[in-house]
Each structure stands twice: as structure tokens, then as C-alpha cells.
Amino acid sequence: MTMIPLYRLENLTFRYGSRTALAIGALEIPAEALLCVTGANGAGKSTLLQLLALLQTPSSGRVWVDGRPVPPRGRARRELRRSITLVHQQPLLLRGSVADNLTYGLRLRGLCRSEQLHRCSWALQSVGLAGFAQRPAGALSGGETRRVALARALALQPRVLLLDEPFAGLDPQQAGSFESLLGSLQRRGQTIILTTHDPKLAERLEAPTIHLHEWRLANQSTSLEKQQCRPRLKMHEA
Secondary structure (H helix, E strand, O other): OOOOOOEEEEEEEEEEOOEEEEEEEEEEEOOOOEEEEEEOOOOOHHHHHHHHOOOOOOOEEEEEEOOEEOOOOOHHHHHHHHOEEEEOOOOOOOOOEHHHHHHHHHHHOOOOHHHHHHHHHHHHHHOOOOOOOOOEHHHOOHHHHHHHHHHHHHHHOOOEEEEEOOOOOOOHHHHHHHHHHHHHHHHOOOEEEEEOOOOOHHHHHOOOEEEEEOOEEEEEEOOOOOOOOOOOOEEEOO
């Protein structure tokens, strides 16, 4: 039986004014994948994440999720967006404490206080910031801010986690712990798509890679067979 991919992109383009930022003929990403996206600055990596996060609408073409085209607006699109979390390369934090940042989205989702605190503690420990819950967000260093933003995303436990250069600013020990965490999240059923400049990261994660060059798909490495025999990642150039 053919499995429906989580994402399918068809004849997709995105433009900033007259400048093309992304052009993909076809791309399928299965559910529960761990996927690396590589490419030089300006190749379209961040734009791709924005489109997968449903924060942008394609200039042409379509994004499909679970076999259905994503509507350009409305309640159905908002509901899909709630299941997807994107951590930007330069994230912004809310005023208040680190815990305030991590529990804000959980409160909006109606989680009880004990569950909020449990997730907050787990997420901070996962990124190496145990004991940071009551620290003022405005007093954090740049690297700490990035890790708090990552913890905030982990606490939401989204179906899809999109990470823009998540390993920037992590020391080798932190990076190794985070690599292990990503693997465990993927094995538990979370879909993780991340951008990276590290050519060896995909090998360490045993993850397939797509490479963007001048806003087009340039190549694809390894199928998802190692990831518990899940379907192959399919793509074609525009």
C-alpha cells in the first residue's frame, strides 16, 4: 500500500518581488522523517522552511499536507499551523522569565499548570539549560537565547519541528546531546527538518539530505530506508 507523504510540493515557486527565492518541481517528505537541508547562504533553505511552516504562501504551485492541498487562508490552515513549529536562526523571546517563554504557548493550548512545568523542565534539560527557568529572558546571551527558543519549541511537542541552523552556537558536547535528542524524537514519531552548513551532520544523524543550489533542488542523498524502513524521499527538479 502506498503511503501518503506528510508533505508534497508541486511546481512550487516563491518570489520576493521580482526575485525568485525558491523553485521546486516536486518534493515529497514522508511523516516521521529526519531530514537535513543543505546549501549556501541565499540558496533558499530558510524560504523552504517558511513554506513548510505555512508562514508563507507560494507565489505559484501548491503545498500538500497529508494528501490535501493547504488552503491559502482560513481555519483549516490555522489548525495545520498549530501542529508545526519553526525555530528561526535569529529567534526572539518574550519579556519575562525563561519559564514564561516556554509556558506561554502551552497555556494557549489549555495545558494544566503541572504539565506546563513538566514540559518546561524537560525541554530546558534537553538543551542543557536546566535551572534556567526563572532567569530573565532579556539577560541571556545570544547562545542561551537560541537554546531557550529551541526548548520553547520542544515543549510544544509539535508534529513537525522545523529548525533553521539549530547547531549554530552549540559547543561540541551540547551538539552531541542535541543530535541524540533529535534521533529519539524522530524515533518517537516526530518529523524533523533542519537546515545546516555542516556536511557531516546528516551522516552522524543517519538522515537523508536535500541540497539547494541557487534556489533549486540540486541533489538528494540516501533514502529513508535506515529510518525504520519508512518511504523514500522523492524529488524532481523544476
